[in-house]
């Protein structure tokens with residue numbers, strides 16, 4: 001990977017997000033500092049993916065804003081969506097899929113130059129996929145697919161990396177390899193934000209956690225965020241929530 005740009009502070013200002021006027025995340029304030037290693041946790045339906053998508057720019061705010069201090073999301077963020085959202089039937093091989101991470105260098109219609117091809121081979125080697133270059137992505141296992149997506153992220157070389165459930169359905173060895181890659185990214189000064197359900201892993205690896213249940217339950221040191229009281233409150237919030245509620249009474 002090349003030199004790392006300093007990641008911007010990402011500020012969430014009174015952010016309200018939703019679909020068809022039904023809010024999914026309410027009035028969220030907070031800042032993700034440059035170089036942060038932040039976990040986003042919470043029950044199913046808490047709004048974690050929605051929040052990540054709003055930072056990427058896929059979900060537009062119903063109220064408030066995501067602010068990168070002047071930086072452009074496109075040039076700042078690499079995003080790993082949930083595995084279920086990736087179309088594995090698309091006819092593309094492993095090498096070409098990884099090389100898509102170079103699009104910022106080569107543009108949407110450019111070919112991969114020799115230096116780009118070398119970088120793509122190095123990234124595939126770093127995730128243990130040497131020898132799989134010509135294989136169609138639909139013929140990979142779940143763990144191999146996740147390794148490939150990490151290789152593509154490496155090539156994007158972005159200062160901010162957002163990961164939505166990067167380890168679901170992945171075996172221990174692959175998780176270990178991908179965690180090592182994340183540790184390397186952190187050492188390079190990148191900001192990493194990951195949606196995770198494995199609290200033990202979050203406690204071991206992530207110093208900071210946002211516990212979300214449609215609204216912020218706690219944002220701070222992981223041990224405090226994942227206290228039994230906070231986890232119980234998060235569960236209650238989700239159980240009590242009316243999924244069909246319209247925009248809340250507070251002005252959006």
Ligand SMILES: Nc1ncnc2c1ncn2[C@@H]1O[C@H](COP(=O)(O)OP(=O)(O)OP(=O)(O)O)[C@@H](O)[C@H]1O
Nearest residue numbers: 019020024042043044045046047048049050051243
């Ligand atoms: N495209 C969509 N259209 C309408 N509603 C949606 C859409 N995506 C998500 N929602 C709703 O928004 C709420 C938050 O969903 P989101 O996927 O952000 O939760 P999550 O915390 O990531 O959940 P999980 O842990 O189950 O992945 C849910 O009630 C969900 O049904």
